[in-house]
Amino acid sequence: MMDFSRPAFNQRIRISNGRVIDPRNNLDKTTDLFVADGLIVGIGSAPVGFKPDLEFDAGGMLVIPGAVDLCARVREPGQTQKGNIHSETRAAAAGGITHLCCPPDTKPVIDTRAVAALIQERAYQSGYAHVLPIGALTKGLQGQHLAEMHALKEAGCIGVSQLRQPVKDSQTLLRCLEYASTFDLIVFFQSEDSSLSVKGGVHAGSTASRLGLHGIPDAAETVALSRDLLLVQQAGVRAHFGQLSCARSVELIAAAQREGLQVTADVAVHQLFLTDEMIDGFNSQYHTRPPLRSERDRLGLIEGVKSGVISVLSSDHQPHEAAAKSEPFPSTESGISAFATFLPLSYRLVRDGVLSEVEWVRRIATNPAALTGLDAGHLGTGSNANLCVFDPGKRWKLTEHSMLSQGKNSPFLGQQMQGQVRLTLKDGAISFRN
Template sequence: MKTLIRNGRLIDPSQQLDGQFDLLIEQGQVSQVASGIAAEGVDEVIDASGLLVVPGLVDLHVHLRDPGYEYKEDIVSGTRAAAAGGFTSVACMPNTRPVNDCKAITRYMIQKAKEEGFANVYPIGTISKGQKGESLVEMGDLKNAGCVGFSDDGLNVQDGEVLRHAMEYARGFDMPIIAHSEDDALKAGGVMNEGRVATELGLVGNPWVAEAASVARDLLLAELTGAHLHVCHISTRRSVELIRDAKKRGVRVTCEVTPHHFTLTEEAVRGYDVNAKVGPPLRTADDVAAMKEGLKDGTIDAIATDHAPHHIDDKNVEFNVAAYGLVGLETALPLALRLVEEQVLSLSQLIDCLSCRPARIFRIPRGSLQVGAVADVTLIDPDLEWTVRAAQLQSRGKNTPFDGWQLKGAAVLTLLAGCASYKRKV
C-alpha cells in the first residue's frame, strides 16, 4: 500500500523541516519526503492543500481508566478521542483498578490497544506498590513489559526517602520518574486555588506553595541522584522558576503544562463549575502568563492534556466532593494553536511541544517523519472554526469547561502507521 500526501505544509521539527513537501508512505513507513513526488504506482493520493502535515501528536499524560473504571473511559473510547484530537500516541497513567504496578496490567493495556485501539498506548507504571507510597514496584519487570516511566500520579510520593530510592533505581534502568508534585499537608484539603475567588465562593484554597515546595524537593532529589525527573502539569509561576533554575544547574528535569493551565484562570470556577475543578487547580492570570513564558523560553518542554474523563455522577455533585479532572484530548490542539496567534510559539515550536519533544522525553519511537519512521501523521486545518459540543465528544467523559467555546483549528485526518484512525466529517 502506497499513500502520497501532497500540497501540504510539512512541519517536522525533528528534521528542521517547514515548507511545501510531499510525503510518501509505503507499508506503514515514511519512504520519501521531497517536493514534487510522482504519483505513479501510488494507491491513494491525499491532497493536503491548506493543511499542515506533521508527525502524529504525542500526549505524555492521559487517564484511560482501563482496567477497572471502564464506565468512565476505556482504551477504545480513549484512543478514539486521541485520534480525533490528532494524537497518535498516548502515555497512560497507572491509577486504574487494579493499579498498573505489575507486568500483567501493562501487557493487558498494550495488547488491548493493539487489537482495538485507535492510537499507540504507552503505559506508565506506578512508583510504589498499590500507589501506597511505601515499597517500590519491580521496575525492571515493568520496563521489560513496556512501561515508559514510573509515576504515582494523582498521589504525590510524600516520603522523601522512598522517592530518593525510586529515583536511584529508575536511573539504573534509564527511566524517568514522573512526579505529581504536591505537598498534601500544605494542600490541606484545598479544592481550588487559594485566593480571592476561593474566599468569595467559600471554598477551601490550595496554595501555590503546595506545588512549588514539592517541586523544589523533587528537583533536589533529582540533583542528588542524577535521575531523570519529569514534572507533571505545572501550574504556578514559582514552579516554572524553580525548574528554570534547576535546568541551568544541569539537573535532568523535564516538565509539561496542560492547555487548561495556560488558557483558564481560577475565575472559571465561578458558578461552582465542577468541570473547572482540576488538580492542580486553575491558578491566577499571573500564573497563566508564567506558563506562556516558560513555553516561550523552553523551560517547559511539552504540552500534555492530563485527559481525565469522569462519569456524570462523579461531577454532578457539590463542588467540594466532585471528582478532579477534565477531558482534554479533543480540545488540546485548537487551544494550543492560540499560542501561535499570541506569538508565544511559532508553528514549528508548537509541533515540537506536541509531538517531537514528548516522544524524546519518554523515548517513544515516534514524533518524526524521517525516512524509515513509522508513518504516524496528523493533518491539521489551522483555520477550521468549530464549536465544542460536549455531547459530541468521542471520549466517554463529557466533563469539559470548554463546552460551547468557539475554537479554531483541528485535526482533519489522523494516520496510524499509514492507515486512517480518524477522519473529520466535513
C-alpha cells in the same frame, strides 16, 4: 465526520500540498508526503512507481508528526464507567494524537507486568493509538515499598510515577529514585505536598475566599517541587515534571536546568487558558487538579512555554461520567476530557504569537517523543507513518457530539474552536479522518 469501527487498513496515501513540519529533521516546506506499507516513503517526490490508493489534499493545512501526549487517562482497567481504551484511543486519534502515555492510577494500579501488558494488548486490538503505560514508582502507589521497576520496564513501561500520591518519607523517595535511575527509567513527577492540598479544593485566592471553597496554596506545588528537585539531583535520575500550575514552579525548574540538571517539564494546555476566577458559579467543569490558578500564574506558565523551560504540552485528559461532575463543587471529581481540544487550544499559542508553528510541533510531538525515547514525533523517511493533518483556519464548535471520548466533561463545551484535525495516521493506517 467519518466513523471507523477499526482503523482503515494500510493504504498507499499521498498527502499533497500541505505545509510539512518536522523540527527534528529541520523540515518546514509546502510539499507532498507519501505513505506506503505503514511507512513514510517519501517527502517531496514519490518513490518510483508509487500509485496512491488515496489522495488527500492538504492545501492550506499543516502536516505534522502525530502528537505524543505524556499524560492521558484511558480509564481501563477499572473505571470503564468513565472511558475505556477503545473509546479513548479513538478520541485521541480524532485529536491528532498517535502516542499517549497512561499514568499508573488504573484499577488495579500499573505495578505488575500483567496490567502493563493488558493495556498494551487492548490498545493494539483497538488500533487507534499507541498506548504507553507509565509504571507505578511504589507498590500500589502506596508510597511504602519499591515497585518492581525493572519488570515494569521490560513489560513496556516508558517510565515510572507516583502521581500525586504521597511517599512515606524523603528516604523512601530517594531510594525509589536511585532504583529507577539504575535502569535509566525516567520518573514522571506531579509534585504536590498532600498536607497543603485538599480534595475538592481550588486555588487559594480571592475566588476561593469569596466562594468559601477550600484553598490550595502555590506552596502545595512549590514546596514539593523544591524537595523533588533536590532529591532528583541527589539520585542522579532523569525526571520530568508534569502539569505545572504555578509561575513560581517555572522559576524553580529554570533554576534547576541552569544548574545542569536533566529535568524537563510540561503543562496541561487548559492551564494556559483558564484561571480560578472562572469557577465563579461553582462550575464543576473547572474543577481540576492541580487547581486553575491566578492570571499571574497563567502568564508565568505561558512565558515558560515560550522560553522552553516548559518543553512539552500535555492534555492531562481525564474523562468522567456525567455523575462525577453532578454534585456540589467540592464533592465533584477533578479533571477535564481534553483530547478534542488539545490541538486547537495549543495552536492558539501560535495564533497569539507565543510559539512559531515549528516550536508548537516541538512541544506537542518532537520533545515528548525524545524524552521518552520513542521513535515518534518526527516524519523521517522510512519511519512509521504516525502523523496528523491539521487545518489551522477551520472553525468549529465543541459539542458533546463532537467529542469522541466517553467523557463529555469539558469547560470549553459550546465554545468556538479554531483549528481542526482532518486526518490522523497511526503506523500508516487511517485512525481518523474528517
